[in-house]
Amino acid sequence: MKDFTVIFFQRKPRTYGNFSIEILFEAIRSKLPPFIHSKTVISKYESNGLWKRIYNTIEAYFRQGDINHVTGDVHFLTFLLKKKKTILTIHDCGFMNHPSRVARQILKLFWLKFPIARSELITVVSQATKDDILKHISCNPKKIVVIPNFILPGFNLFPKEFNSKQPRLLHIGTAPNKNLERLIEAIQGIDCQLDIIGKLNERQFKLLNNYNIQYTNYYNLTELEIIQRYHQCDILTFVSTFEGFGVPILEAQAIERAVITSSISSMPEVAGDGACLVDPYNVIDIRQGILRIIKDEEYRNQIIYKGKENVKHFKLEVIIKQYVNLYEQLLHS
Structure with missing residues (x-):
């Protein structure tokens, strides 16, 4: 050549x-x-x-x-x-x-x-x-x-026992399409820890406090620090209303974490069969999806396995x- x-x-x-x-x-x-x-x-x-x-x-x-x-x-x-x-x-x-x-x-x-x-x-x-x-x-x-x-190098298998008593949810992005506000409403009353990557605005702070959500907020992280957040989480919540692609889905699948994402836009295409798909505009649907992942071990293991297979295409x-x-x-x- x-x-x-x-x-x-x-x-x-x-x-x-x-x-x-x-x-x-x-x-x-x-x-x-x-x-x-x-x-x-x-x-x-x-x-x-x-x-x-x-x-x-x-x-x-x-x-x-x-x-x-x-x-x-x-x-x-x-x-x-x-x-x-x-x-x-x-x-x-x-x-x-x-x-x-x-x-x-x-x-x-x-x-x-x-x-x-x-x-x-x-x-x-x-x-x-x-x-x-x-x-x-x-x-x-x-x-x-x-x-x-x-998937960028560094997002590799990292075993972790699922914490069904108080799972750690990882949410990436705070822009309007990332749908954080509906997620906050959906997890009200669920015993969990929400890790948010992205700078929060005043309205988001207010919602988190009004719904008594246990959360931590990170921004300006290095790639290594982001990978560490994936390692610590039990579930990736990626219920966006719109995405051109949705790389975090693959990153979580590669590390072998359960993924909940949206049933619209590019997300079903990226996730394959390796995620729980929900209507991002329906708070009840988001909540039920999260609870199913937490409570149904067989279903959770199934989507994690299918996610691991899915990333081979990417x-x-x-x-x-x-x-x-x-x-x-x-x-x-």
Whole structure:
């Protein structure tokens, strides 16, 4: 195979932002075969305002490679790139839930319609995201390729006896879609400890205190500290109202913890048969799911075992091969 270069175009991370995209593609680059040379181009400015975005787009034009891969969020960087050599990764369409109709139309044009038209191939992390894109714009479905996320090294089997008397629940994320408020209501009166990763707002603090929930709150954790929280928990609660993917499901399954997650969006696709699926908008359903995991040992062991089998489909090596095949396809097209 002849050597070639893939340029990974990445956003400039916000000071207090989410670094999941950066972590994801750093792991991918580290495992690429030797005939693929990779280079990361980080935009000079954060994705704020018209002029900074225009500058970032022009800058990207002058830094192209044999293959251009816009890794997410800054979809507009595709505008001046060579279409036939450009891949765009779209992680989710959450931005289309913006409350303003005008904003949704602008986002639809500049984050979906135009970037997709200016890219030869689109990768998405779930079938749910692909379906969302096709719901919002007209596009050849064959142009959109599903390549899921993967489990990072470090999330490995860590045996722990289930604490059925006072289980420790791990909840990751405090943004509106993470559905913490309904979870708090659902576990009222259940003897448990809730560990929350993510900075709480005033309303969430108030709910936790009003419902007398025993909880601890962590944020700005290192990856090792997050893994330690998984090790200590008995159940992962991931009852989001929307997710582009849902990596915590796989992380908990890899460590062999019971998972309760939502029956909508991408979560059933990611969890497979290795989780208790509930309606995230129904507090009673969430509560009953948690109680079933706590009280029904046979059911709990069954979803833990199926979760362990499920994660085999999401190993880094498996995902790398899919990206390499895509790069080679584009190179020879």
